[in-house]
Amino acid sequence: MKKNNKNSSRLFKMNNKFDFSRSKLGIQIGDSILKIVLLEREKSGQWNVKEEITEKLADDLVSEGKILQPEILGFKIRETLINHNIKEKKVSVFIEELPFFVRQIRLPQLPKKEIKEAIQYKAQSELPVNVKELIIHFSHLNSQVIDGKVQEEYTVIAVYRSFIEKAIQSFKQAGLLIESFGLEPEALYKGLFHKGVLKEVDGPLLIIRKDSRRMMLSVYKQDKLMYSRYTPISSAYGREEDDEEEITRTILSWNGKYTKDRIKSVILLGEEEHWKNTEQGIKVFMPFLELQIITCPYAACLGIALNNGPEEAINLYPKEQIVQYRKNRFIIYPLFAFLAFLLLFFLSTEFQLRTDIETLHANIDNSQDLVDLLIQRKQLMNEKGNLELIKTNSEQSHLNGFVIINKIKSYLPNSVKLSEIGFSREQINLGGIGRTQEEVMTFYKKLQSDVEYHNVHLTQSSKSNEGVIFTIEFQLIPSLIEGK
Helix, strand or coil: CEEECCCCCCEEECCCCCCCCCEEEEEEECCCEEEEEEEEECCCCEEEEEEEEEEECCCCCEECCEECCHHHHHHHHHHHHHHCCCCCCEEEEEECCCCCEEEEEEEECCCHHHHHHHHHHHHHHHCCCCHHHEEEEEEEEEEEEECCEEEEEEEEEEEEHHHHHHHHHHHHHCCCEEEEECCHHHHHHHHHHHCCCCCCCCCCEEEEEECCCEEEEEEEECCEEEEEEEEECCCCCCCHHHHHHHHHHHHHHHHHHCCCCCCCEEEEECCHHHHHHHHHHHHHHCCCCEEEEECCCCHHHHHHHCCCCCCCCCCCCCHHHHHHHHHHHHHHHHHHHHHHHHHHHHCCCHHHHHHHHHHHHHHHHHCHHHHHHHHHHHHHHHHHHHHHHHHHHHHHCCCCHHHHHHHHHHCCCCCCEEEEEEECCCCEEEEEEECCHHHHHHHHHHHHHCCCEEEEEEEEEEECCCCEEEEEEEEECHHHHCCC
């Protein structure tokens, strides 16, 4: 785990005067790391970077921008926030290397209410997939007169809906609400802008980020994302001549197509020693370019945290989710008001109410024992629900479920804990966490050796910071299922 508070003096001013929140939380999800930036508003209206956090992720949670295990990732995010005492519930988020499409399309002048439908229709011919499977974001780029007719140019961003839904599932598991779901290049651009790096940029800008496996190349024009793609890197930091060739190819391709809007500025993100030879090679071949090497590991996370939702910002969070949240809010808020009225009615004075609430908050903040008890209570309630479900299923199958559970628990090593027991007529599913892989395998082999169980499979076993997370499924012998 890496925690960095050295930059807490950096301040940023937001332009949205209607933003009344006191804190902002930005989360960056990579294949192997989780980055978090927490901002707090000063009395002057400026934003102060209070905390920057980096946590390592297990290898099989996220791969190439796709979330593979949303529940476990959600648990990891929630655990990290609790460990750092972060209580913010609304977040802005992006996933590194998330696959997406970016296109520029032209349309004739249309009434505002018809633009969305026209872009959906046009995107179907521009994109090699079914647009019904995508979440599409578009923004107006410019207007041109062609053959005496006004043509409107739009930038269209599209992402598979299933990728976003996996992320939403993770954050629901973490007890968080997504305010904004952005893209990596957009987050980087905003972060660099708020750090003052882009103030002097004139014309199209190429931003390049490189890690151990992939290189991102993105072109921005008029503050709009025009082009972006990821290229694989074969070695530890990639062969520098390959990087140089890929970058020059991208610049030449763009400048050949847009002769009046040539790329003149390039930003290389990362450590200077990783870019030094590449920078020199590019300057020799294209001396007209202005190159900057910038080391700012939290730029993208900062950018997504500051994304406060203006219309032109890329936000891929499904609008139906936002509408549903607002509907629920309008129902819940009056309910809270009614409950508050009842509390005031039963408590003798407003002073007494404030005193009790302040005392309660103080006790909660100062008592780790109480927090632990609340967590244990939640776990027990979940276990109670599982037991009731098991009881119902076992009665329907003429089985004594509690006898089976006790038998399963008798095989558990001391350091292996069950967190889930799924029980049906056909099979039993177990989920839990162990201290080591050897102890999990000991439990697994004991289940395999039981003559009353068959088809015993270890369906998942992965290491995390907490231990080895596993799932096991097996079936009872037919004589037990039939109640003979």
